[in-house]
Amino acid sequence: GPGEASVAEPRLRQRRAASAFALSTIPLVALLAYGLYGSPDLPAQTPADRQAVQSGAQDLMKAVGQIEARLAADPNDARGWAVLAPVYMRLGRFEDAARAYAAIVRIKGETAESLSDWGEAMVAAGNGIVPEEAKAALTRALALDPKAPKPRFYLARAAEQNGDTAEAIRQLTALNDTSPADAPWLGLVRENLARLKGEPAPQMSGTPSKSAAGLPPEQRAAIQGMVAGLDERLAAKGGSADEWQRLVRSYSALGDPEQAGKVLSRARMALAADPGAAEKLDTLAKELGLPVRP
Numbered sequence: 239g240p241g242e243a244s245v246a247e248p249r250l251r252q253r254r255a256a257s258a259f260a261l262s263t264i265p266l267v268a269l270l271a272y273g274l275y276g277s278p279d280l281p282a283q284t285p286a287d288r289q290a291v292q293s294g295a296q297d298l299m300k301a302v303g304q305i306e307a308r309l310a311a312d313p314n315d316a317r318g319w320a321v322l323a324p325v326y327m328r329l330g331r332f333e334d335a336a337r338a339y340a341a342i343v344r345i346k347g348e349t350a351e352s353l354s355d356w357g358e359a360m361v362a363a364g365n366g367i368v369p370e371e372a373k374a375a376l377t378r379a380l381a382l383d384p385k386a387p388k389p390r391f392y393l394a395r396a397a398e399q400n401g402d403t404a405e406a407i408r409q410l411t412a413l414n415d416t417s418p419a420d421a422p423w424l425g426l427v428r429e430n431l432a433r434l435k436g437e438p439a440p441q442m443s444g445t446p447s448k449s450a451a452g453l454p455p456e457q458r459a460a461i462q463g464m465v466a467g468l469d470e471r472l473a474a475k476g477g478s479a480d481e482w483q484r485l486v487r488s489y490s491a492l493g494d495p496e497q498a499g500k501v502l503s504r505a506r507m508a509l510a511a512d513p514g515a516a517e518k519l520d521t522l523a524k525e526l527g528l529p530v531r532p
Contacts, residue, residue: 298325316345323355330487332363343375350383361392365525368396385416387423398434407434465492469501476508479515483522490526499528 302325309318319341326335339356346352353375360372368376373396376389394409410431417424432438465488471477472485482505489498502523509515523530 313341314345316342319345323359327359327362332359335359336363348378348382350379350386350389353379353382354386354388357392358388361395365527366395368392368399372396387413387417387421391423391427394430403434407431410434462492465489472508473504479505479509479512479518482509482515483518486519486522486526486528490528495526495528498526502528 302322305318305322309315309322312318319338323335323338323342326332326338336356336359339352339359343352343356357368357372357376357379360375361368364372373393376392376396379386379389380393390409390413394406394413397403397405397409410427414424414427414431417427465485468481468485468488472481482501486498486501486505489495489501502519505519506516509519520530522528
């Protein structure tokens, strides 16, 4: 039937499409947090810079802990949830982010923005699959603001996953037509449209950085430089399981699953002596839609 193609589509591609839209709307600092926060050896930095990054990461975690404690005492503190939700998204704690956005909607009522963010967090928590609850929230968001880009994007994903390609094309076409010419998600929208219509993808460049495509070139170059620096250091000196996982996640965030897979294989060899590492890497592979074993 018409649903088979979308069911058979690898989860990887679904996840990349979902996370790519999220990443295209998240600023540089957030993408760094997503992949590299707290890495003590970012390249081309003085010891003072490295110390600042490390203490920044520690301060962030401390602040998160304090806000969480305050919310445990007063779950109706909307401002606390509003501060935490985007931080959770950037840290890849998508279920916590969904819980935080749900709390904002509960306390402050429904707005297009809060419903869109809640829906997006639920999609991210579902590895790019749009759950029914997310679909309902996104539909209400679009009713409140017919121009909002985020709900259209994810409702198109939901339609595609349900085998309704025509509806997916309709939503993405509407998004394409109403977006400003410099919108960071346009490349991704057009790529998806071409794929759904069976056309060759528009301006396919040789760069693997699909999901960072929304970032200005100098920002993308800065991120790739940092990721490359971490990669070189792990190749030269090895590193902890956390650092290897961070590198895999970074390549995945940059939209380069092939490189993420290669690093995953290297990590398995490098961490062969660590009994807990294999399981962690398998879990990470499943989460990112990468091959669990080579």
